[in-house]
Amino acid sequence: MAMNPLSSMGAAPDLSFYRETAERRAHAAQGYIHGTSMPERSRLATLNELSNGDFVRFLELSGTDHVLEVGSGLGILTSEVAARVPDGIIFGLERSEEQLEFALQQLDLVSGDMLPHLQFVQGDAHELPFSDASFDVVYCRYVLEHVASPLRVLQEMHRVLRPGGKVFLQEGNIYAVQFDPDCAKFEEVWRQFGHIQEKLGGDPAIGKRLFRLLAAAGFEAVSISLSPVLHRAGTEGFAPWVSVFSDILRTAEDSLAANGLPREETRAAIAELDAIRDRDDAAMFFYWNRAHGRRPT
Ligand SMILES: C[S@@+](CC[C@H](N)C(=O)[O-])C[C@H]1O[C@@H](n2cnc3c(N)ncnc32)[C@H](O)[C@@H]1O
Secondary structure: OOOOHHHHHOOOOOOHHHOOOHHHHHHHHHOOOOOOOHHHHHHHHHHHHHHHHHHHHHOOOOOOOEEEEEOOOOOHHHHHHHHHOOOOEEEEEEOOHHHHHHHHHHHHHHHOOOOOOEEEEEOOOOOOOOOOOOEEEEEEEOOHHHOOOHHHHHHHHHHHEEEEEEEEEEEEOHHHOEEEOOOHHHHHHHHHHHHHHHHOOOOOOHHHHHHHHHHHOOOEEEEEEEEEEEEEOOOOOHHHHHHHHHHHHHHHHHHHHHOOOOHHHHHHHHHHHHHHHHOOOOEEEEEEEEEEEEOOO
16 A cells, blocks of 8 residues: 555644635735736746756656646746657646736747647646546646645645656745845845745745645655756856846835835845846855655556
8 A cells, every 4th residue: 555655754744834724715816926927927938948958857758648737827838848748648727817828829929830739728726627537747836835725736636647647846945045145135025025925825935845745645755856056157047047036026026015015125135136146256056846756556
């Protein structure tokens, strides 16, 4: 019989911090901290450009897999994964109508036609509109940090996987980012950003909880790892990655202001990161948390 890794720990795991409340759910439904503005889409597209190659390799796909991406956003990653499963099927599930429309338009523009084995559907990750045991591989990236109940989303991902099917996750712990020289204003505003994300029903430190959550959702053979983002001035990735963080603040400025963070503080933090990006002696350190596991057979 498949073992739940947490069962060997004795006491029942404390998952009370993920108890889904109506209030949390309502906030998460409306309060996607990044929003869907054009500059935010552009930021997300850059993030895809910087991280997709490595993430697609992480997925261990075979060409005939039936695959689901939960929270597919602009569909950029979904379409790259589609190219790796030419004889399979891939669905992108996304809640936001605006993101879905954009995904469909872009794919149409780029390919002239939709790939026949790539489909996008609108829906909520907490209630996946698929039958049990439909997929060989289910993944999500940069999504669990925004949902009201990550545990419930993972239980849904478990349900729609066939027995023996694989789950892959990549999420962040925003507090892991560091710059040298220190950025005191950015650090203060970043902490506030995290508090506001929590207030909106999300979890800015979700990355470090992936093992506990996957195990609690019933997955076995759970493995955790880090995908480092280390850059110094003068290397190709340095300026774009520093800009990923300043652009998060730029595109969230309205949302942060609406939640009590004065615009001048956000702008001072952005200016500090812009100055770091232009130095020739600076460095940045971050990592994504990754996890994969299997639905027991
Ligand atoms: C940061 S984007 C990541 C998109 C994509 N996974 C990627 O890596 O490019 C997060 C996406 O999750 C979507 N999302 C948030 N909560 C969701 C939910 N409950 N169900 C489905 N999608 C959701 C948002 O609308 C947004 O498009």
